[in-house]
Amino acid sequence: MDKQFLQTKALEVRKSIVTAVHAAKSGHPGGSLSLADTLTYLYFYKMNVDPKNPKMENRDRFVLSKGHTAPALYSVLAEKGFFDKAELLKLRKTGAMLQGHPDMKGTPGVDMSTGSLGQGISTAVGMALGGKISNAEYTVYTALGDGEIQEGQVWEAAMAAAHYKLDNLVAVVDNNNLQIDGEVDKVMSVYPIVDKFESFGWNVTTCDAHDFDSIHAAFEKTNEKNGKPWVIVQKSVKGKGVSFMENLASWHGTAPNDEQYAQAMADLEAIGKELEAE
């Protein structure tokens, strides 16, 4: 794993997220920024994907169960070359390819249409089951929000994944502890997340969502196939990388205005300078 390469890519992804949401004048920057490093790791290190052949049969799959953080997925896919980065500036606009939430029919690289919380993980279970039936080699990855796991369907899916011994399935719970109405533990506590998944028969590990060594270590563990699905509960910071967005629920679904956008890009440029200096 080339840590500096991933850090540089993740920084570009963050700039794209902020730029796309600013251009759209709406969208979900907070949870996109908290997932940016993990998605960068998946698409630039972990997953077997080919931007020239997005429907490649033996590819690893990714389902963004927390579909509202589409700007993160779109930014990573554009960075990887699935489509032109110019599309990001048209996010959410009339006639644009990039819809407010992922649309697998219209966007190369999007493996499942998502947006209605709780549904993505079930489809990921289906993909993993399909892989098992066909003796395929691919792994299915899915990312959930911590607020999202309040949806009962998530636990139906968790039960099914363990029941069918889907060790080709890796879920990530993006635990930034913030949802629209506030802190997750105050809105409707989902804790303890690790214990819950363990009791549902999953392998569980944790990581720091903004440290590539930690992310790498967690995903390396998931290579072990023992008949149980894997979940990585990642401690993340909503709005990570943009000073005034960090740890604020209010940046869940709000776009930065021009002034805030300039500040956000300045913050990210500063991180870039630090990376160069390292």
Place this chain on the structure above:
Amino acid sequence: MADVKMIATRESYGNALAELGKVNPNVVVLDADLAGATKTGVFKKAFPERFFDCGIAESNMVGIAAGLSTTGKIPFASSFAMFAAGRAFEQIRNSVGYPHLNVKICASHAGISVGEDGASHQCNEDIALMRTIPGMVVINPADDVEAKAAIFAAAEYVGPVYVRLGRLAVPVINDESTYKFELGKGVTMREGKDVTIIATGLMVARALDAAQQLAADGIDARVINIHTIKPIDKEIIVKAAKETGLIITAEEHNVIGGLYSAVTEVTSQEAPCKVVPVAVMDTFGKSGPAKELLEVFGLNAATIVEKVKANLK
């Protein structure tokens, strides 16, 4: 009529799946703890490695079916209509309909002919719900022959399909040796020039009975079977509207959103004429033996005859 074979379309479904499994290795079947009732158990027995019980979790079952379809499988997901079209509506809408995935939702125990279980299990809204999802094909077969053919047609068609199946044994009215199922095509079961009865599902047999009774009174009723409610056969409806001037629709479904709505959506634009419904009149079902309930709710030949006579000028 004593020699008419009676079979529930859910039985036809199970048998068709087992046949389909032999010729199409991509077919997989999901159920939500109702394999004995939906008759997917017939497939399970024949192909246990391609059958997946999802437990009592219909929403997740639909999602799993969606995911499976992206890997080249042809999933048939089953439960009762109430819990498939009803409970899992949004999963069907968002995880299957929106991405237009190749998933077949085959729901049994539709309508009031569920019988004794009562209103909580009698789904009179499924056609309406499924019909509003863009790109969804909605099929409501009339008998065993049609149901089996519909399942094969659903497997061949690439895209989401909803098939409505019943619990109650119903008369076999089609001849298996000559029957051909054409998706989206209505079937003229009987020619007639005075009035057209457009029926779907188990009401087709009852519409034929009604036509026979009307004939005795000198009324020449056409009977059309609409097995595919979406996409609906506009041509056959417009022709009937223009040639007979009066249409009676007959369905075991709420009067809102089902066949009556689908037919009037066509006639109101293309050939305005009087259309009178025989349906569940915007009410919940009740417990009781299915055959009795069909009488109590007026879903019978007598009501069709009455509506024809009351509205024929």
